[in-house]
Amino acid sequence: MKAGNTSTGGAKQMEVTAELKRDMFWHMLLSRRLDERAWVLHRQGKIAFHISGIGQEAAQVGAAFALRRGEDWVTPYYRDLALMLCLGYTPRDFVLSLMGKREEPNSGGRQMPSHWSLRSANAVSHSAPVATQAPHAAGIGLAIKMRKEDKVVLTTIGEGSTSQGEWYEAVNWAAIHALPVIFLVENNQYAISVPTDKQMAVKSAADKACGLGLDGRMVDGTDVFAVYAVMSEVVAKARSGGGPSLIEARMYRITPHSSDDDDRSYRTREEVEENKKRDPILVARTQLLESGVLSARELEEMESRAKAMVDDAVAYAEKAPYPAVEEAAYPVYVEEVRRA
Amino acid sequence: MKAGNTSTGGAKQMEVTAELKRDMFWHMLLSRRLDERAWVLHRQGKIAFHISGIGQEAAQVGAAFALRRGEDWVTPYYRDLALMLCLGYTPRDFVLSLMGKREEPNSGGRQMPSHWSLRSANAVSHSAPVATQAPHAAGIGLAIKMRKEDKVVLTTIGEGSTSQGEWYEAVNWAAIHALPVIFLVENNQYAISVPTDKQMAVKSAADKACGLGLDGRMVDGTDVFAVYAVMSEVVAKARSGGGPSLIEARMYRITPHSSDDDDRSYRTREEVEENKKRDPILVARTQLLESGVLSARELEEMESRAKAMVDDAVAYAEKAPYPAVEEAAYPVYVEEVRRA
Amino acid sequence: TLAPAAGRDRDLGFISPVVARLAREQGVDLTLVKGTGEGGRITKKDVLAFLAAPPPAQAE
Amino acid sequence: MWRRCAVPEMTLIDAVRMAMDEEMARDPNVFIVGEDVGVRGGVFRATVGLFDKYGPERVIDSPLAELSIVGVGIGAALYGMRPICEIQFADFIYPAFNQIVSEAAKMCYRSNGDWTVPMVIRAPYGGGIGGGLYHSQSVEAFFTHVPGLKVVIPSNPYDAKGLLKSAVRDPNPVMFFEPKKGYRLIRGEVPEGEYTVPIGPAQVTRAGADVSVFAYGMMHHYTLQAAEKLAAEGVDVEVVDLRTLYPVDRETILASVRKTGKALIVHEDNLTGGYGAEIAATIAEHAFQDLDAPVRRLAGPDVPGVPFSHPLQDWFMPNPDKIAAALRELAAF
């Protein structure tokens, strides 16, 4: 593909085994059930805050599976529960963080939930101010190139956050230096209440690629296998020195922005219901059942496995201790890091 | 033109009278002679700093003449001496500011030279940090639109400075809200020592338009009439509600970056000499003489008028007083503004 | 009292925190110390000098 | 009692909204720009109803880019408009730092008064709401070091309305930080219609003889509670609500210290380099001869932010008990 080209992705399907498909679906399903439980915990008053990835599982799982997980690097954003689960984050990890418990791997209870970090999986800690992770990805890409390694780095972001100059500067760096970075925009059509046409004057975030001199692709973000196909292509390209790509995966944010939001002020119930028809879990399930890759029994089994894991996570996290006040002042500096 | 289109400008030449052509050339010439004198003053040790617009006069004069000068707004950048002269800035104003004299209109001696401001001409004060003027232009465009006026705002910038996220955010605003803003990139091929291909992965700053959803055009920035033609078109479009445009005028920075710079470390003398062949003063002069718009005698007359004005400016500024120390602490706040 | 608190003292003028502390700790009667500071203020140096070489009246 | 009913009691955020509503009705140049300020009415609902009343041209949902919110606001202000820029959380103001510090603050001075930036930047700030490192920050100290800006923090609904109206009318850029924990917690009487509270003067909100406390925002609210505790213990605390942090009301501060001889400054921002340093330094220099005790500061600890987990957040945040303890110590000195 030549630079500056924007095409609709998914052209050439990679070979995807039935097992791989089931594995992708499993991660989507687990993420969904865990996410749904978070909403329940919030309603029960057991947690104070949740920000949901419901509706975005296909994009995240498709992207994660295209990586060499644990070797490649990721600078994620807050909706990436499914992505993180693919990288080795566990339901226990997640519920621990929802409850601000000491053992949670993001931050030891310092950060709000969904501010991911998983050192062991090369998933970099991120913050709340949007788009700051994008230059980090460019820097990681630069380091990979300097060391002549064949890793790639994936960075994710919401479409609204691509309005930040921070994101533009990061993509510009990657394009100039042909860095092995994939910029994945999860376009769920809203930034809290603000629709895409108030964020940009182009039709798709992928169109921004032509102004920055890298490949831009749109892909159906409700179709995990389509995302996987496109991502596999651009990851291979980046890995072989072909430079960065910008992918927009389009989907819909099915839930309110967060547990603090009430989305009825800015969108109709009809719109939400209409969009639920393209719920990525539904889409994948139908595809897998109809193609015979998954049987109804296997699906049921998956569901109960997910439920068991989520139940276990909640039970575990509820019993887990809070951080001790004695730890609160540390580690501001590396010298103060105390490994357990 | 449809949004996102990048074309090579100058397509449809506006009607340009001989008088208008001579007037444009006069401003280019005056700017050049004044600018050259600044270098002399610097060598003489009479001023401490000069940053030059030599080589960029065509783009600036072509742009200025396409405006309703004094009515339309401008947020300029430091190389825009010729642009400012078209807006009513005088050689005296310039030499006063070179010397940090009290009477200079930018700042009363507070700012370095070439940090323009001319309230009477709607030319907004700007600072040294590059690209900060771009969002101001978007805001002015927004205000014009809110008030339903038919003004436009021109903002200029170097190509290197379009790497700032600040510039991207400004253009994005203008594109989303179809604001009457012209973003003129004066691409002189260097940002101090850094060439364009280390600033961007696209061929021209005009290419950035397609990623932001507005018209982008390239124009030969050494040809004042070509610039005038393109600018007249996009100004008319903006004035009639057609939205913003992004113009790249390509030229060459003939001098070192500033009087503090030594460009021999990063470019050859041959390169500079080669590019001097497209010196916009030469280009326009040849054109005007050959087409009979300007006679040799008229040219001579212009030259001596320019010299006289520059001589006068230097004599005037040398005698002018410095700001009084009593004024140094003011006006930090509007309440402290003391009109003479 | 022998050692007034820091602050403005009606008779002695301004007593700085360190002068007050030294007077208290060393049991110095500040009325006997000659002030060389601004407006005759008793400085820390004055107290230290007084302690190093007490005037004859107190040397007994 | 009848008069009390005529003056409605409302929350701090309602007072903020009322101020904007009145100013928009008064002056067609006033407009609001920020993220989600339109149909959504802001994430804290500070602008609810204004979109319906004034339309999308005057209540503008910006792209998600703070730099441009402020930069575009500055441009409009240069043109003669009166923008109110909302930064969704103070924590997200840094992308706009360059525009605020390099441009808004310096415009008047650098143009020798030719160009001015009549603009308000509103931002909710402060911790104690489970927001973790990035939804709890106090950022005032970054701006109280910047000549050309005014920095205002209200501590109650009456002042919030009156100060915000003054800020909108002020011809200079005004940073207006709102204590978000107090948005719905702090209630008070707010008359409808015209009144302003001037930018500049601090206010002695409790006269006392023994110790002076200087505070603002939520910490002022807590300080009044602590002062009540101390009163019960026989310590008479003077409380000063600074309200305008920059330029600061030195006279009121120094007068109070001259009276009590003891000073405590309270803020929730971390200690080192925080706003309290300037107040302490001012007192140490200009009220030295009236001091009867070391100048004390009570502030958040020097960690990069308020941690999320509740026990850690409680450890971080100053509260009435911690303030009372500091006061007790100072009173006993």
Place this chain on the structure above:
Amino acid sequence: MWRRCAVPEMTLIDAVRMAMDEEMARDPNVFIVGEDVGVRGGVFRATVGLFDKYGPERVIDSPLAELSIVGVGIGAALYGMRPICEIQFADFIYPAFNQIVSEAAKMCYRSNGDWTVPMVIRAPYGGGIGGGLYHSQSVEAFFTHVPGLKVVIPSNPYDAKGLLKSAVRDPNPVMFFEPKKGYRLIRGEVPEGEYTVPIGPAQVTRAGADVSVFAYGMMHHYTLQAAEKLAAEGVDVEVVDLRTLYPVDRETILASVRKTGKALIVHEDNLTGGYGAEIAATIAEHAFQDLDAPVRRLAGPDVPGVPFSHPLQDWFMPNPDKIAAALRELAAF
């Protein structure tokens, strides 16, 4: 005399370059990124020769975008590299403010130590060079309020080399501000090869009994000159070069005040909310009972920047005469 010749005397900027050169030779992870740092060797020529020696992969001309210089640096640091980011003038650091304050500073704490940012951000700062509002700024106070950062300012070539080497090796983000007026003006002996000056300790550069002065960078240089004047007048000034501004060496500061009883803090940044406020507040709180005079600050006036025109610049800048005058006053108290 022979030994003096063996230890070359050089300028401050040469020492900066030497430190980078040695560190790049020592550790292949060290690289430089910034505007014009490559073939141009930096606008102040701090990196001259390094491009030729280490190549374009390790001396990278960035796009003109400070945010990305720092943001990309952070990313590389997270990966294990040791970036030295050059900001061309401290005045242009604000676009990178968000990355520095939200990201670099908070990374270690927010990840409970899992992620760290071993990075140096170098920037020339300070006035008196005819740079006007935007090429003269002192920005240290914005960063000495930010836990997670270290802030270092050398005042002489020996320290510049030793501290910069320490900064490059430090596992935390270090802001390294260089007094640009002193780049070629301040000369001193600098041994070739291995030595470091630790980040942390201040240094008593002149012992004295009567007044303590706390300064750094160019103002430290001027303070030594002022102290000589005062010595001739019989006033014995103690001079402390703070060197590491954050975290600050409280012990050395307090010990000096305990000795002299009088404190003056000098910086060229504007007064209000400047770095001196924290030092003054610290002294007022922790050395109160050793104070024999008000804690004084001598700083730039509270205007938005150093004006360009020479008489105005002179009005703004502290210098040895102004420092001497402040010392005289304090000595006489």
